[in-house]
Amino acid sequence: MSEIIIENLSRRRFLQGSAGLTLGFCLPAIAAGAAGKLGAAAAVDTEINAFLKIGTDNSVTILSKHLEMGQGSYTGLATILAEELDADWKLVRVEGAPADAKRYNNTFWGPAQGTGGSTAMANSWEQMRKAGASGRAMLVSAAAKRWNVGAADIVVRDGIVSHAGSGRQASFGELAQDAARETVPADIKLKDPKDFRLIGKQARRKDSAAKTNGTAQFTQDVFLPGMLVAVVAHPPLFGATVKSFDASKARAVKGVVDVVQIPQGVAVLATDTWSAKKGRDALSVSWDDSKAFKLGSDEILAKYKEMAKKPGLVAANKGDTAKTFAGAAKVVSASFDFPYLAHAAMEPMNCVVQLKADGCDVWNGEQFQTVDQGRVAALFGLKPEQVKLNMLYAGGSFGRRACTHSDYVLEAAHIVKAINGKAPVKLVWLREDDMRGGYYRPLFHHALEAALDGNGKLVGWRHRLVGQSILTGSPFEAMMVKDGIDHVSVEGASNLPYAIPNLTVDLHTPTDIGVPVLWWRSVGSSHTAYSTEVFLDQVAAAMSKDPVALRLELLAEHPHHAGVLKLAAEKANWGTPLKAAAGERRGRGVAVHESFNSFVAHVAEVTIKKDGSIRVDRVVSAVDCGTAINPDNIRSQVEGSVGFALSAAMSGEITLKGGRVEQGNFDGYPVLRIGDMPRVEVHIVPSALAPTGIGEPGVPPVAPAVANAIAAATGKFLTRLPFNTTDLVA
């Protein structure tokens, strides 16, 4: 981890002769918390450090450098800081921090601010603890001076600083302005975990109130004076461009103000969304397809299968796989196909951009500050710091709002540029724009082989993957692509935890596929967990071994994997029979996977009807994500991960025909509905280690656990996603 510096801008400003207040420190109009600012117009906030402000009304405002897209980051970060500060949780609120790669960088990413890779808690753990503890120390220091008592005799509890000897006490609000003048302590003492009062308990979500009364502000909800809404005609093929267009009918639509060409298509600007949509639909555009990508997904898959016949670049190698397979007593093999997947967040992509005399303001569910800021600045010829990003709640993202190419953000900026900044613009992607806008989880083909020796022991493993690289051509390429291997193409496969003495993982990365791809909740593990865990069950079947027993044998060196596996199996009564109704088949399946340094095992119970239809009845999960900052949020994330992953396994598939995406809305791309949601039980392994992440790690083992349960019920291992129920007709 890079060094963490807690800045105290207030103090610096104070020394420069200005008040130690955060006036002019522009913050987005979003705040989450029970202690709202209603009727508190007179309250003044004092900035204690980059992550903490305290109001004269005793409110404690925590600045979140991470996007809240549902994963609970606002509440989690606030929990950590408030713990060390000894704040009153009821008075804690959260605001999105501005874009500032120096103060608010993701400490795992170097000098870049952004949210992803399930790092929000992990990279902020020490930083937020120190921010809280140093704030507490400064409040104590200020009180000690004011009361002329020793700091060591001062106690802080629930936002009240008190001194038993003198009987004096003061609230945070009463001390804040003095505290801001205190020196930031060089040596900060953090709490002993046994003294935690918020961490590991049930701190309620800070965004529940606003998200249940319609007041939570998403990008879609931004209105600025004079703002125009833009709906864009995008090319039907990736890589096509505008040849010409006729806007006469579009301009005749009441409410339409302007029609402009941008690199991404033709934008219709109107006073409101409906008029912009009608205008867009009335456009006549002819497209230049000469450089467009025109293959269908069947052709892409056929090409990948052909590529898989030859060795690729080696991503992992140990022992002597060639020799092992040559001498094997038995070889088990299987191949797996994974489709393109859309993120399909409930809030389609959108962005508001306003050009001003001295810079540019952006409102966005901002997941990738430093990247987006740099790109928008470059487009307008501004310095990055002149681009102010207002981070709003995101109505889901699952990776989509951290676009390696800033696609929709730049599209909004291009529209503003095309109208010379004469009005602020809200770009609205309609559902079809979002579904067909690319940046999908890449389509992948995997081929696996396992070698058993004469004693029936698993001695060799070969895993070949074929699929597009997400990171090549992105700002993260230098960091994440080594010797032609994109780490996120093979993660979860190249680090297979099982003790198999001879292993080769190799990769083909096609470079001539023009479909934009991106990380999708759990990234590489969204496919590698499936192929490795389902294949391992096929191997277990060939060895006549119990899937849990075989895994535990092979995980002797991996206690965290083994820990969650044992816990999930025990809680699910692994090995006991499942009762099936007449004409139904039932089965139980297991999978375990590590992603983003967290370990998750699921046991799924399924029922298969005669017609092959699948019902997932129950999922029992065990997770080890280090210190559980907020156990209820961990449960919530795992519940959601089960539904999200199941949605993809049952029906998620983006297909192309002649280069054209065939799905446009939730009819063609069905998302799991409540009736298909299983019961979910989540068990958390107690841990004193630093927290890891939980936004993504619940996803990867869901589909393989379900597939293994289906195989237990039917004897059929499903090797193509989404599941084809006709394969399971009795």
Next chain:
Amino acid sequence: MIKLTINGKVHQVDVAPDTPLLWALRDTLQMTGTKYGCGQALCGACTVHVEGSPVRACMTPVSAVAGRKITTIEAIDTQRVGKAVQEAWRKLDVVQCGYCQSGQIMSAVALLSQNRKPTDADIDNAMSGNLCRCATYVRIRAAIHEAAKALA
């Protein structure tokens, strides 16, 4: 001009008669609690009540609801059932990203107004038109039972 009665207040909106209620609410009146998700009544994010029944505002032209009683998430806490549902949602921390939750709550209130003791099957049936991409469904079921308990 079309007369819309929303949350007990009469609004005159100057929009084309074919404008979906969703956009009149959001863009004309800036009542943004009701969300756009699909525009085709497939996701339920835009659910409002018309005369107490759940309706997808994205496919309902304003001309069809002129003069009828419209209720949105912004006023749901003024009803006893609405208040109970909202409180259950908060007690169980149902929300994740939150974007679909206005619609979920509107559908849940409509269900509980008709059926004070819904079973899981009743819930799955009544809520089947409301997508949640975060899949908060486990808690949606639990919160509806919780609200039913509070209302009993």
